[in-house]
Amino acid sequence: MSWRSNPWTSAPAAAIVAGLLQLCAGAHAQSYATIYDVVVALPELSTLASWVNALGMQDTFKKTNTAFLPNNAALDKLQTSLGFAAADTSALLLNTSALGNVTAQLLKYHLARPAVLICNSTFYWLNGTESTGTGTLASLGSPCTYNLTNEAFGDGAAGTNYIYVYKPNSNLSDVRVKGLRGANATVTTADIAAGNSSFVNVIDTALQFWYDNINDALANSFFSSSLTRFRAAAGSSPEVTALFADPNTRGAVLAADDAAFAATFGLFGGNPAALSAADNLTLVQYSTLAYPWQGQGAWVGPTVNGNQVPTLWAGQPLSFQGPNYWLNRFRLQGSAGTATVFVGYGTAYVHQMTSNVMLPVATNVYDQLRTMVSMTAFVAALDAEVGVRSSLQNPASTFTVFAPITTGFAALQVYSGRPWEQQDGNTKAAILKTTVVSGRALTTTDLPGGTTLYDTMDGSQTLVVTKSATGSPIITVNGKQILTGLGNGRIVVPANEPVAYGKSYIQAIDLPPIPGDVSIPTPGAAAAAAPSALALLAVCGAALLLLL
Incomplete structure (x- = not known):
């Protein structure tokens, strides 16, 4: 040499x-x-x-x-x-x-x-x-x-x-x-x-086997040539560049190689080269453990809730599966492989991730919904409706989901006098299908002024979206039926929740959209339609007297 x-x-x-x-x-x-x-x-x-x-x-x-x-x-x-x-x-x-x-x-x-x-x-x-x-x-x-x-x-x-x-x-x-x-x-x-x-x-001098800083390791280690995409992500953020140039930065970088990027972004047809500097920042921060991990063994360091290991992305840990496997917050698993280089004297490490990027975003709509606090009731409803859920779990598909928040389900329960679980099965399926617009990724900016009818999984032009034309736009959403006393649903926070870097979007709404061809009986209507047990006994008694 x-x-x-x-x-x-x-x-x-x-x-x-x-x-x-x-x-x-x-x-x-x-x-x-x-x-x-x-x-x-x-x-x-x-x-x-x-x-x-x-x-x-x-x-x-x-x-x-x-x-x-x-x-x-x-x-x-x-x-x-x-x-x-x-x-x-x-x-x-x-x-x-x-x-x-x-x-x-x-x-x-x-x-x-x-x-x-x-x-x-x-x-x-x-x-x-x-x-x-x-x-x-x-x-x-x-x-x-x-x-x-x-x-x-x-x-x-x-x-x-x-x-x-x-x-x-x-x-x-x-x-x-x-x-x-x-x-x-x-x-x-x-x-x-x-x-x-x-x-x-x-x-007369000890030999140094470690790199001077993380940037040095990413650029000059024996697996650097396979990290072009990760290095580009790190280099696009001035904050990351400065952090990785500091020899005192502690941590462990789970640097996904190019094959891992191709596999993960291939799930949803994404283009890692099109990520913004802000997206690259969170990707690299989420791929960097906040404490040194030498690899190939048990985690030694602080954890949250058992095996949750803090990352440089504040409040967003990775899950250590051992001995070299990690899960992101959407249950996507990656392997750190066996290739590891040292940075400083135990200060930091760089590991070559050979399967999947530890993405800070979901690759499908369902996984994103699972992380949203206001969507617990909607997720539970999807879990019981396998057809709709499996569609939303497909990372290759594009959707806009007008997702009812938990308080919306509670309002429907008050109106009908029965919890979601006790609603008619066909009614529940129709409501959930009406929330899903397939093949389009719509932000609130994309929605035109006035009233627009959208095709949904429940059929053609089954969702009505109205956007006011003046002032701060108010966007109402319904399924061609407005329940008396509840009125139209509205898009609320969180709006424009991206999935897979904008491949799909979730729009939170405050009421479930009710299709025009379903019936949601009120408690009074249910009582009138269904005679009480005492009334049935009276009718039966009168009939018996006539027979005598």
Whole structure:
């Protein structure tokens, strides 16, 4: 690999420096059985030894690896740069309930895995005796930059999470080691044999495996090329851009990849490129958990009502399903996959969502109605009328629904003397069908002045909408029958409730629309039409007397 912009600072190639380096290596010519034995034996690695032991990582440091181990000064420098005092080490850096998992990842990052490397058309074997070389820095060819996989991220899909070793010439004093970001490290002691074809190189700077901020991770991680749509959404909002550029922003971004965008927006035929900056803002905020989540495991952090996890969109949580599944407030499930990158030292994470975008909007009318407090009675009525409900659950269809609020159902109950559940079945179906205008997405602005008849699921021109022409328009709605004492229904708040970014609309009305061909008896009419039990007994008694 050729470095994009040469980050390596040239060091003096003084013979005395090279000689001292080789002497340092020679001073540790004694035999060690494992890398861990080297760690606990060298005084300059005493801080690292304490960290390895505290995290229970002894076996990790007994594998066959080429290790680039930060000395005491390097780890002190790291803690200072992160703003941690020495007192924070046990409480934060080595506590698995805090940052211990990140520290474990840091230590594993410094262990390069066995690999076949190539430099100037010559193959070299890292951690072994096959091909050319023995796994030592001295045996590697130059000038070359070597990309080494490591125990933190494995061999598969390592992407940009390599260890980079730059060897410009045969002088080991000129070797520079670099992580994903951060400063270059100099090798202070090279090629300490650690048994089983392993070698240890002591370095003066800890290697950084994390990105500097969320924008950096979104733009430069190994899955960035599959996040073009999410990155465009984030970039269209100045508020998001500033938030994600701040290295102190905490959270976890569930960044849907392009395939997930295609799948989710394909449900309702939407175009993510047409979203407004405000829509993009809420989409990205809702896709960002308010607390860091490393992924692939139980949620650790504040929740609401059990498994509801706060997002950056205030008051709108996501539901954690574990181990990597999430539900939005409309029960749309997405998977965070296994691709995760680190931002800061446990400050934030970016996860590649491989199925569905965590949309802040519903993809169908029924799901939107379920979230509206004033629509509980209407939703209950739909749940009992499967045909209408299933139509409104279809994200591919367009509707304008003139949805009666709960107080409207209560008014109808007072008028008729019976609750909705006890109304005639055909009457209920006709009323619900009259609320639905299919194939049109109408806002109150789209409704023309005067009286307009609309086709509904109940038939042709079965809904009457009248819009006043002067002042603040008053819009009345009825189903060709106005019940005495109740009058026309009106569009009320919330009006113009969009579904799927305007594919459909919900217009709240304060009374159910009554079709012209149904009968809603009043309590008095019902009593007159149905004789009482005493009256029936009297008639029957008179008939019996005539027979005697």
